[in-house]
Amino acid sequence: MQTQPIASHFINGQYIDDIAGTPIEVFYPATGAVIARVHAATPAIVEHAIASAKAAQAAWAAMSGTERGRILRRAADIMRERNHDLSVLETYDTGKPYQETSVADATSGADALEYFGGMAATLTGEHIQLGEDWVYTRREALGVCVGIGAWNYPTQIACWKGAPALACGNSVIFKPSETTPLCALKVAEILHEAGLPAGLYNVIQGLGDVGAALVTDSRVDKVSLTGSVPTGRKVYAAAAAEMKHVTMELGGKSPMIVFEDADIENAVSGAILGNFYSSGQVCSNGTRVFVHSDIKEAFLARLAERLDNAVIGDPMDPATSFGPMVSKQQRDIALSYIAKGEAEGARLVYGGKAIEGDGFYMQPCVFADVTDDMTIAREEIFGPVMAVLDFTDEADVLARANDTEFGLAAGVFTRDLSRAHRVAAGFQAGTCYINTYNDAPVEAPFGGVKASGVGRENSKAAIEHYSQVKSVYVRMGDMEAPF
């Protein structure tokens, strides 16, 4: 597999580089080896991307939705045909096991391209009759949209932002995370192969300063960030200074409540999926697992048995179900939280050690007897560290579940249907689950409340965040004036 891209950036339909940019090394997390080198965008590259996106947008918006949608759907087909190669590249970029990337990354990106491609032709305004006068509305593009990505789902994030933006007639500049710069370039390549005119989907590399240069440019109309809450605060503030539209997909510390009547096997599956998929590097993970005291020991025992079945190893081996962390730095952060958990008195019941050797591997980790005030119950770790907390009372556990600055996701496991819906209604979270966890189909809105975000990705809701409505008042008779 060729992991070194043709060039660092993709602008105006072409690969391009500027070797004056700061070098960025790309590490394969499973070995620590350098597998590619790119350059951060220089001011000239940033200017080229913005000017290209600005120049191309009006003609794209003037095309019919059917024409725009056809290109997106063709891109979805190409992505599916190349799923194997794209998944291998995603595994090199992130370290996530091929077992995951082959079903959750390019496939999810293709779903977004197909869904919003299909929707493009349906985007219309409305007619409002007012006596003999009337108003019609036009759903219009915003203009140039900037997408800024996190490193955990590089292909998916590039598509979840690009597909609705393009469907609505916008142009896009996407800046991937500096940790995983490879996959978004492939998304750009495929879109252009599918017939996307030059300049409409551009990818430029760089760190926060490149993202900031995009956000503050007056020609940019919208910013969609997937990243941490501290970055979100900075980007939101910079965008607000010029009244730009924003979507903020930020971090979380989501609760999962397991009642005493829950199917323990399903609840354990939910806890595993919601804590250890992608080695715990998932924003919506349910890392505070509240388990009813009556079933706590049974839950912990079954969890440990199931964790023993995790296959930790070479991410390219289809049998591997738990890969390395994305970087040494991210592993060090997770390990430092584990040390804090032990120091603050939580009971380490499973794993939690770095795995010696090449790559950035660590064991999945479970803490029991965690209390609400402990650091591991309050801060986002973004690693494979599950905190199990006890409870006995529904109202009390709901209040504790909501006692956080975050509000991305929340889950409840119970056989009592009334309780399930009552608890889901009570959660302060944008994306909730009943007897399941972390599903993210393109048809459903995804996003957070409170500090976890603004706006929604996926579904019809995303259209509201990539378009604006213009009202046109039409008077049929004479106009009156007071003088």
Ligand SMILES: NC(=O)c1ccc[n+]([C@@H]2O[C@H](COP(=O)([O-])OP(=O)(O)OC[C@H]3O[C@@H](n4cnc5c(N)ncnc54)[C@H](O)[C@@H]3O)[C@@H](O)[C@H]2O)c1
């Ligand atoms: N809600 C979601 O959909 C979602 C999905 C995935 C990850 N996340 C969150 O992302 C975080 C992990 O990703 P990360 O470590 O890459 O996040 P991060 O906040 O460090 O970086 C995110 C992106 O923002 C860029 N950036 C940094 N400073 C910037 C600035 N001042 N202006 C513009 N851009 C800037 C980075 O270069 C990167 O591309 C976690 O908090 C996780 O929960 C959220």
